[in-house]
Each structure stands twice: as C-alpha cells, then as structure tokens.
Amino acid sequence: MTHSLSLVGAIKETGFSCTRCGTCCKESEPGSNLVMVGPEEISRIIESSGLSFEDIVEPYPDRIQEGGKDYTFGxxxxxxxxxxxxxxxNRCIIYEVRPWICRTYPFMLDNSGLSVHPCEGIRTVNHTEDAQEMALNLEKRLEYEQDQDDKILKILSSHSIPAGKPVVIDAEGIKEYHG
Structure with missing residues (x-):
C-alpha cells in the first residue's frame, strides 16, 4: 500500500510532536482513553508482556442487550x-508492541479522510517529523480495522448470538466472557 502525498502533507502540516505527557492514556472524560484492540494486537502484547488474555483486556463497555442476548463488539x-x-x-511499557490506535495517535484515518484528535503535542513544531511513517501506519491501521470489521460481519452472517450469557464478538468469533 502506498501512502498518498496529500496524506503525508496533511500530517506534516499538523505540526505534531509527542510531548510524552501521557494525557492520551488517561481518562479525561468517560471512555476517552478506551483502546480498542484486535486479536493479533492482543497476542503480541501477551507474548511481549507475559500476561494472560484476561489480565490485558476486557470487553468493550457498550453492551447490547436484546431478546435475552447480551453482547458487545471487541x-x-x-x-x-x-x-x-x-x-x-507517563511512559508506555509495551511501546514496541503498542496497538495501532496508540501508534497513530492523535491521527485517525477513515473513509472520509484524516482526523486529528485534540492533543497538547499538536502545533508544537513546524511540521510533523516522520510524516511518511505516520501515513503508512495510518493506512495499515485502516486496513487492519476494515479487515476486523469484515471478519465480524462474516461471523454475524453465519452464526447466531447465543442468549443467556454475555459474549464478545471479535474477528475470531463469538466468545463467552466471565468478567
């Protein structure tokens, strides 16, 4: 995947440099620091940290409860x-295996283009260093997230959500959760 010059230009123009304040990792308002992770990201963190799946993640907090079903996505x-x-x-202890959302913060790329989240590191420099690397990471993140969504849609089209127990639906399947 090649990154577009307009994306690189937009990232450069933002003038972002991480101040290592840690604010993005702290909750400033409800849910402001939720870090969505997919199965591959979880596996990398488990391998790097030696922690278990249950030690690292919890279900996305917004649950859907209907017709005896209780589920969430991711x-x-x-x-x-x-x-x-x-x-x-104020330092990430899993920096080398940090999830895509952390790797690309404060930027986000979706089908409507580039978004920049509020961050004290914005406009602290003339241009964003490593804008090409950020553009590449944003494109990889978008591709990863779209792949995760496609897999979830495929699972939903071929499986029914069980009733009577809370489950999490991710790109690997429907998983019972005992939190």
Missing amino acids: WVLRRKNDQCMFLER
Whole structure:
C-alpha cells in the first residue's frame, strides 16, 4: 500500500510532536482513553508482556442487550486508576508492541479522510517529523480495522448470538466472557 502525498502533507502540516505527557492514556472524560484492540494486537502484547488474555483486556463497555442476548463488539485494554494499565510514569511499557490506535495517535484515518484528535503535542513544531511513517501506519491501521470489521460481519452472517450469557464478538468469533 502506498501512502498518498496529500496524506503525508496533511500530517506534516499538523505540526505534531509527542510531548510524552501521557494525557492520551488517561481518562479525561468517560471512555476517552478506551483502546480498542484486535486479536493479533492482543497476542503480541501477551507474548511481549507475559500476561494472560484476561489480565490485558476486557470487553468493550457498550453492551447490547436484546431478546435475552447480551453482547458487545471487541476488546479494550484494561485500565487501572483511570489510565491505561501499561502507562508507568507517563511512559508506555509495551511501546514496541503498542496497538495501532496508540501508534497513530492523535491521527485517525477513515473513509472520509484524516482526523486529528485534540492533543497538547499538536502545533508544537513546524511540521510533523516522520510524516511518511505516520501515513503508512495510518493506512495499515485502516486496513487492519476494515479487515476486523469484515471478519465480524462474516461471523454475524453465519452464526447466531447465543442468549443467556454475555459474549464478545471479535474477528475470531463469538466468545463467552466471565468478567
């Protein structure tokens, strides 16, 4: 996948440089620091940290409850004391295997283009360094998220959501959760 010059240009023009304040990893308003993760990202974190699946993630908190069914879509990194469990002294302790959402913050790319989330690192420099790498990571993230969505849609079209127990639907299937 080749990144477009307009995307690289938009990223450069934003003037972003991470200040390492850790604010993006802390909850400033309800749900502001939810980090959605897919199965591959979870596996990398498990391998790197030695922690278990249950230690690392919890179901996305917005649940759908209808007709005896109780479900949600996807997983989020666990938080403790209103911050990401992997934030220590404003540093990410899983930096090398951090999820796509963290790798590309404060930028997000979707079908309507580039979005920039509020962050104190924006406009702190003339141009974003490594804009080409950020563009590539944004495109990889978008591709990954679209692939996850496609897999979930395929699962939903071929399986029924069980009633009577809470489940999480992710790109690997429908999983019972005992939180």
